Amino acid sequence: MMNLSIFKSQIKVSVIACLLLFGLHFLSFAQQKHSFQIKDGAFLYDGKATQIHAGEMHFARIPKTYWRHRLQMLKAMGLNTVATYVFWNYHNTAPGVWDFKSESRNLPEFLRIAQEEGMFVILRPGPYACAEWEFGGYPWWLQQNPALEIRTYNKAFLDSCQVYIHQLASQVKNLQVSKGGPIIMVQAENEFGSYVAQRKDIPLELHKKYNLAIKQMLLDEGFDVPLFTSDGSWLFDGGSLEGVLPTANGEGDVVNLKNAVNKYHQNQGPYMVAEYYPGWLHHWGEPFPNVSSEEVVKQLETYLKNGVNFNIYMAHGGTNFGFTAGANYNEEHDIQPDLTTYDYDAPVSEAGWATPKYLAIRELMKKYVNYPIPEIPKPLPVVNLGKIQLTKSVDLLTLKNSLTPIKSDSVLSFEKLNQGFGYVLYSKKFTQPIQGKLTLNGLRDFAVVYVNGKKKGELSRMDKQYSLDIDIPFNGTLEILVENMGRINYGAEIVHNEKGLITSPKINDIPLKGNWAMYQFPFATMPTLKENSSLAKEARPAIYGGTFEVKQLGDVFLDMRTWGKGIVFVNGQNLGRYWKVGPQQTLYLPSAFLKKGKNEIVVFEQLNEKTQAEIPTLAEPILK
Template sequence: MKKLVLSLIALITLCCTYTFAQKAKHTFEIKNGSFLYDGKPIQIHSGEMHYSRVPHQYWRQRLEMIKAMGMNAVTTYVFWNFQEPAPGIWDFKGDRDIAQFVKIAGEVGLHVIIRPGPYVCAEWEFGGYPWWLQKVPGMEIRTYNQPFLDSCNTYIHKLAGQLKDLQITHGGPIIMVQAENEFGSYVAQRQDIPLKQHKEYSMAIKNELVKNGFDVPFFTADGSWLFKGGSIDGVFPTANGEGNVKNLRKVVNEYNKGEGPYMVAEFYPGWLDHWGESFVRTSIKSVVKQTETYLKDTISFNFYMIYGGTNFGFTSGANYSGDHPIQPDLTSYDYDAPISEAGWATPKYDSIRAIMKKYVSYNIPEVPKAIPVIAIPSIQLNKSVDLFNNIVSHIQPIIADTPMTFEGLNQGYGYVLYRKHFTQPISGKLDLKGLRDYALIYVNGKKVGELNRQANKFSMNIDIPFNATLDILVENMGRINYGGEIVHNLKGIISPVIIEGNEITGDWEMYKLPMSEAPDLSKQSNSYTAGNPAIYEGSFKLSKLGDTFLDMSKWGKGIVFVNGHNLGRYWKLGPQQTLYLPGCWLNKGKNTIEVFEQQNDIKQTEISGITTPILDKLNLPQEDKN
């Protein structure tokens, strides 16, 4: 028996030693002006894909597409608010299983580069920050503030628990980790904060990553003219959007002890898109030419984005400019990327693949088959429920003297109905300077106007008669994700409601409509009032599954649920007129659909699924066309 035990111990020891040897067989480091993989110089050819923007059932197909385009690495942001969807509730399952995404990438044969933020930008809601950080007393985000750093440490610790054993130092595919993100641009926009404090903050984030077990090389990513604010001592700097190789070498040498390697962490083959603006196209010729320049000059690069995906649900963020206080991002994050939103190879993909095959020495596999696409000619909507008369009446309102923000109501996303009863008539100019972001205005249940932060429209004339009710249905169109305004991200009505110079106070009723789940209409009667927000419902049967695109071009504004999945926002304003519906979310047999239509100017009876997306059709108001 003793011999048997000793033999088992020896066998277990041998197995453990073998496993460790297997896991530790590769190395990656930045040394002698090069990226070294197993001690030999390599050029990183990466493509950015965000695991959160595609169902996990499709991760492998998309990663195989990246590999087949000639890449040897994939880069992804990690979204804090995606992993912690509610305060203290951490979710790393299904579409949120970042560890599984990394493992699949390794199986496909790709190195992995992780960009954990905590701030990520990415046209994502609040740049990846959880909305409730704004509620924490004494907290200021993205600066050296102890409550904020404590929250960041909790996030980094949770993430490290998922990823630290998947680093190349532990036998996994992760070769690099980014410390913070594009911090130089934030430093440039927040000059009210001393540079010393900015530097203390970015170093603190890097130190938290180290403390929690990240031990692969770190890097920063900034525009080449922003390295002064964004660089971190001892961390490898990369440049975003830098097409001038001579300038790239010059600035990296200045901040990296006079040597390389040289990398463009964001090389843009496409660009982001906003509601109410033309869909941006980037020429194939220019992208291929720049790719060849990098390949010839041994410049490592990361296509941002190689595959964009979709901002499902309420995940899309927003930008802003001088003319537009907010520029909400589309639901589609197609990005005019080489791989389309539905995972198809585009002409841009084929052209880049051809140039990669000309220059790289490693094998580039064949392009995987596209996921099938189906048309759904007609989905009948046999039920409609008036939001005011049938839904709101079942919600207990919160009552306050003045309107409360979403955050004050402890709600992150969706909609809030603000209701005020008037015992005396009032008319004149309604001012909603604190509107965040889009509102439909009703008097006694009749729609009288629309206010829209995106269009810089915060006022209208209004006439409220004796003993009347004012309803203001407000939508959060996505928190700002980039620039100095990220610290001003409350939603709802954030300042007094003014009518003809008078602040309207007293007994405001607020009905929370987060739409975090598909509405349950089973106990609601069929109803319809023209102009009133409504929820439409229907079902349909399928014998064959595949991806499809719901045609929303005849609808106004709202969101769609299919089998409980929130596909995201639609808006007739455009340029996006379809919603991508992944086939993996469909069932053979019965499927359900709910559409929350805010404007509801026309009664809808059906909806269809088509085989190609519509992403470039604008329907601007007449005054915006001049």
């Protein structure tokens, strides 16, 4: 009979040998290099003509634990490629601090999962992204350098871009298809043609030098897959680059597409719509946009019949968690803040559900593609948690007394206070009574005004409401709670993105100078409330807290219809902004942020028109 220890040793050696053999085989497979090139008017993968049927989704807007499910949803819709932006400010979390590893910031992991699911990847690293994302992806503190001007041929800015592109390349250049990874193309800048058209104050040659500089940085850092630009077809003159494929955003006319590409790309294709919109972006206080399934299918079929490559923007939108939502700007509204949801009326909903639009696209793709389309993944669980009780609260105007303010003769912007996001309470005491019209022309973006702790009104940059009548008594105190509602992410006004009060408030056109105290509430982390505190006061800003039990994990939606305006934390995760003006009335709480057993919730309510005791939960969102 064999000695038992020898027998175990032989088994152990055999197992190790098998694991080594398997590991070498897997390593060989993972490192298998391929080619992807643009040649003879076509995309060639290992020399074979290949059509790109892509869908856009942004890993930063999706909990990491859901990445695989969402990629599987795209593949089951009939797509073979995922396109994603990389947001510079999402990874450069503070000056000199880089994060490509923690949770949803783990870009290399997202790329590996995409490859495991059999998807090509189109990488869109900017440095400018837009995407209705805070500051278009730029770190807010770039504005701290007076010598720096973003998105132009400016040495300080280009030096910063070089640092970002170097950091990015160190994470992803070995995940290009040429190195055995899934990345087949990389975008240079983003929609630069539209910026050239909007910034005619900058000489065209400087625009061109900047655009070429970004292209060269990408090449110098080792990106060797094809580069492309992305613009409206009528804007190629400002945004296209020699030797780089121009692609058209929002172009539905195939003839226009081909004529534009031919003019700027060797009189031949391939032809690609880098952003086809099955829905649209949405702002607070505006109707939720809709694009019908019939319209989407009709346009996609036009592309398929004519051999046009496309990227559905968005195939799955996700969520602007925390303070990541950006804002737009136009003449009617000084700012148009974006919703917390980035549902986008996309085929895959915010919570990852297959919509009727999704099913219609899937049936269309079955008719045209020559690769297998898998079954639709099972929906992730949804739960209803009933009503979440809030058992403790604190009044913010009282809480400020425990903080040390920054004092100055004049008001300071968020940037001058070295604060990126959240809220600042500006406070000033008066030794003499004064009454008249308070004007905040430098408001960025939303303010609630108090005199001696009593609410006097709301002012909003969104509605161009910058003044109200005010009466401050002898020894009275004026307090102005100011909220940053997201930096502008698109257009010429992106260079004017300071927040807070950026000019002195005035009463009767007289600037209010001297004796300002500024209390900072960045809410970078979830506040901690004392047990059994019940200090919230009606019509004054308040922080509420509570705990709730979860027996079965699942996605859920917080019903905020009885609340005014604010943000919600669950287990330390900022779910984003809610606001009674709608259209969004719920906040998405994914099960990835929950845990079985005891969970914590904290709400900052700015308006607090009535004291609150609970938050109902729903199994479906209210977005319209």
